[in-house]
Amino acid sequence: MTGPLIDLSGAEPLEPERLQAYFALTEAASLLQHRVERHLRGEGDLSGVQFQILMRLASGDGRATMTELADGLVHSRSGLTYQAGLLEKAGLVTRAPSEQDERAVVVTITDEGVAVISRVLPGHIDVVRRSLLDQLSDDDVRRLAEMMARVRDHMRAEPPRSAAARRSPSRAPVSGEAGGPAQA
């Protein structure tokens, strides 16, 4: 039998263990996300992002600005505007200009929003438990939480190359992005 068609040995390849960790993480997270979103859609007619927005509001004092919400939930501002608009249309949040800073918009969860979260959350937790947590020992959980927090914080701290928080006015040319034959 012939070996794989691709040879990694030129470019400082990844050891099999690391590659497997990456692939397993990717696949498990993707499966979990899929199950969770399926549940949320079926149970509460919520997208994953909408659920996270509501959760973030409900876990605090029920209010946050768009910018505060954008941190960590979504990768573009317009995406958040879109999702917040849907939530508002559904009556689960309200939006009003901030009084401290007229530019900002304060998003506030409504009673109905709290009710939806309360209704959906038990099933959500159940899915997470059955899919993920039940397969992990207490020590696994501690270890996983610590590792993933580390990785997350690292990525948050060091934004990916060539990705300004907002389109920078003086966009530096991306290294090596010369006119490559981009397939075709």
Next chain:
Amino acid sequence: MTGPLIDLSGAEPLEPERLQAYFALTEAASLLQHRVERHLRGEGDLSGVQFQILMRLASGDGRATMTELADGLVHSRSGLTYQAGLLEKAGLVTRAPSEQDERAVVVTITDEGVAVISRVLPGHIDVVRRSLLDQLSDDDVRRLAEMMARVRDHMRAEPPRSAAARRSPSRAPVSGEAGGPAQA
């Protein structure tokens, strides 16, 4: 009243450590996926799914049926057809009916497909290393790989409730259901 707006104590809540493990995993995986897809799109004009299809082909003997590819890569068959169609249009794979089973379609990676993977992979690995692996010790990596493989296998083995692999054949036909495709 300063506490969170939502009370979990009714429904056997999640211990904070478990909740944090879940959230950190979700967020880290989401950030990683976003970076990886950004890189793939920029470097090779590939979607994440397309990359995975090519990787799976290139890691084996270069050929697989649609059904074999569908396992683990995508959540609906039509989605795979769509992505495979794009790859074929780009000249990175070919599709031809199987000779053993005329129903099946054999997808084969082309030389150009191998070339694209070879060109993209070093940068891909670099992203994964910088974003994820460099933050983990060797022991972390072993532990993570083992945990995530366990979780992944569990989800694969036990499909989510109310999700038949395919639309269940025992579906009672509704008499008035036939008729032209909804036009509009």
Next chain:
DNA sequence: TATTGTTATACTCTATAACTATA
């Protein structure tokens, strides 16, 4: 009748750029 795969269709989500308004 079950399985493999495609197609038609409709929809959700996302991202970029241009824009407004306030600090």
Next chain:
DNA sequence: TATAGTTATAGAGTATAACAATA
């Protein structure tokens, strides 16, 4: 000038159901 947010637009991806063809 920089920041907060919206809008317009356009494209990518997905899922469901109906369909055709082979086993």
